[in-house]
Structure formats: C-alpha cells, structure tokens
Amino acid sequence: MTLSPAAWPAPTAAEPLDAVVDVPGSKSLTNRYLVLAALAAGPTELVRPLHSRDSELMVGALRALGVSVEPSGADGADLLITPAPLHGPARVDCGLAGTVMRFVPALAVLADGEVHLDGDERARERPMAPVVEALRDLGARIDAATAPDGAAVLPLTVHGTGSLAGGAVDVDASGSSQFVSALLLAAPAFDAGIDLRHTGATLPSLPHIDMTVALLRGRGVAVEELTADGGPAGGRTGIAPSRWRVHPGPVAGGRVVVEPDLSNAGPFLAAAVAAGGTVRVPRWPSATTQAGDRLRDLLARMGATVDLSDGVLAVTGPEDGVVRGLDADLHDAGELTPTVAALCALASTPSRLRGVAHLRGHETDRLAAIVTEINRLGGRARETDDGVEIEPAPLHGGKVETYADHRMATFAAVLGLRVPGVEIVDVGTTAKTLPDFTGMWQAMLAGSR
C-alpha cells in the first residue's frame, strides 16, 4: 500500500503581519527567455531566473535539443544559455507545465530529428490541439495521441527537419493564450515567419501574449499587432489585437534580468488582506506585462490599502478586518483566480468571478476544485458557466485537496490563516513554481512577531 504524504497543517495568523517577501523570478518570463535564448544568435545570460519544476523542465527540454544551459553568476543562481543547432533524437518531459508542453513543440519542429514529448498523467488531458494543428498547417509532421473527441494531446512525436516553412495560419486560442505565445516565440526562426489569426470567440490571458510580443521585440524581432482585418492594434491604439505578424530574422542574445513572479506574490499579498497587517514585496516593476500586476487593483477593491513606492509594493489589510466581496472579470488574469477566490471565501459580501471558463483546462479543473474545496470547509460556492460565485459563510477546518495544482495549495494556505484546522494535501505541489513555499510562508508569519 502506498501512503500519501502527510497533509501540511496550514498555520493560522496569530497577529497582524509585518513582513517583507522576496519573490523568485517569473515563470512566464523565465520560460519565454529560455525559448528565445535557444533560438538566439549568441549566448544569453538570465539574471534571477525562476528555479522551480516548470523552469527546470524547460531547461531540460533545451538541453535535450542540444542547447547548453549552465549555472552562472556569483552564486550560481543565474543561467548562461549558449545556443546550438537544435537536434533530435530527444525525449522531453513536460511535467504539468503548460509553457513547456505548448512552447517546446514549436521549437522541436526546428530540430533536425525526432522529438518525443510527454508529461504527467493530467498533462495528457490538457488542451494541445490548436498548437499541433497550426504547426501541421505550417508544414510540420507531428504524430500525436488523441483524446476521446479526436483532439491531439500528449504524448506526441515531432518529426523535425531542421526548418519550417511558416506563413499564414488560423488558430482558435479560446482555450489558452499559450497556443498563440508558442507559435509567436518560435516564429522568427520559421522561413516566412508567421501571420497568426485568432479565430475563437474569446481570447484569455491577453497580457501573456503582450508579454510574448514585448520579449520578441526586446530581442530585436519585428512583430506587428493587428486587428482581424489587418488594421493596427495593441500598444497605444487601445485596440485588442487578434492577429500577429512575426517577421523572420535573428533573435538577439544578451543579458536580461527576470522580474519577480507577481502572480506568485499573490498569496503573500492576499495574506495581508486575510490576516491584517502589511506585506511588502520588493522589486515590483513600475511597468510590466505580467498579469499579476492586476492584484494591486483587485486587492484594493477587496478593502486593502495598496501602495507602490520606490519599487516596493505594500499591501495592508482592511483596518476593520473585513474583507469585501468582489465582482470581477478575470479573463485577462485567470491564473490569479484561486488566490482571489480564497479571499472571496473569507469576505463579508458575495463575490462573482467571471470570464474564466478556460480554467477547466489548467493544472486541474480549477473551477470545480475551488468550489469543492470551499464547500468542503463549510463555505458556499457554486460553479457558473464561466466562473464561480461565492457567498459569505463561516468556514471550519478540514483536509483540502490540491489536485497537483500549486495554486490550490496556496489558496488553502490563505484560508488557513483565518480558519484553524486547515490541512493541505500534497503541499509539495507548490514546487511547480515556488519550491520553498512553506519556508517562505512560515518566514512571512515569523516576520510578524
């Protein structure tokens, strides 16, 4: 018989917090910089990258394709990436990382040889078809497993030839913005670049696509953001793009400093809202494409005082200790939903989180997970077509399931600050993006004494 690991007793906050939390590098930035470094004309030095399961899986993928990735910097915590012609045969473990399973196939088509990709059991259920079909439309040969509905899923084998024709392609990215980011990131190395049109009814996580565009431009790649009919969009136009043109050309290497992961700052900032007191996060960027920057507005709307001065974000919980419910469309920032939902479950008025139907394809079906776990603790939550509704109710302790989802573990930790007796099953799942989560959480609480 296999015994599951003991559940972690989530600490309650005995008094208001007073802590500084230094948050590690952004997952989304780290894994994008790694992909671009693999395609670059020269070496790239990544300063303060994330070191976690998702980033290690991306490093493993690059190494499998022939790229050198070595520790660098005074403490060996930076990374030096030296590109080389990509080649197979290679086997790539995607774990449960959306960025690895979506971004690496677009790189693998540029490798000479076969590249096999697989991941965790749940990774085989996460949507993949739009990126596989687009790559096939652009000239790639890919054998993929199929889901019961016939859609391509992991595992898959890319039969790389060392190049890809590229050109115009239609993609339905309503299931994940990562389909678009994957294709745009590799596109400067496609013979004709890419002219990608999103055809779906909705497009989630647009800031993550903006991040892709910004990073490509930062590496010297020409990218146009357009409306469906080819008019200008993005940037100062204020019009959301639905079509992107990436011109073929060299990708520059160089030195880049990775911003802290603002979404991972979320549970710590939410802790100040739940427990009272102040949590400060240094190195908060004054301008960023990270969706996590929306926390400033969201937490303020829930009753917090939010101050960004001299690069430090300070969040102070409501003076009266009362968390306000929230009605918010989180379509652009879906990865914040579990953190925000935890605060909603502690709020004094009802909440509605909307625009996040695509969370059903995340690490787990997050809408089902959030509702099940709030209700398990005596709360009142229900699923809607595109989100969750949460009503005020007194919560009690219990064993919270995490479903291999790092953000469900941090969700439970936020609840545990105010609800005695919360235990978190498999808290180690936080290693996906934040390996020392429990240490950081305890240090935050100790900082308050």
Ligand SMILES: O=C(O)C1=C[C@@H](OP(=O)(O)O)[C@@H](O)[C@H](O)C1
């Ligand atoms: O490109 C990225 O780095 C990400 C895009 C988003 O994915 P979806 O568009 O699938 O939500 C986000 O939720 C995920 O955590 C990271």
Ligand SMILES: C=C(OP(=O)(O)O)C(=O)O
């Ligand atoms: C959705 C997430 O991850 P992934 O990159 O695996 O899609 C997330 O981190 O919230």
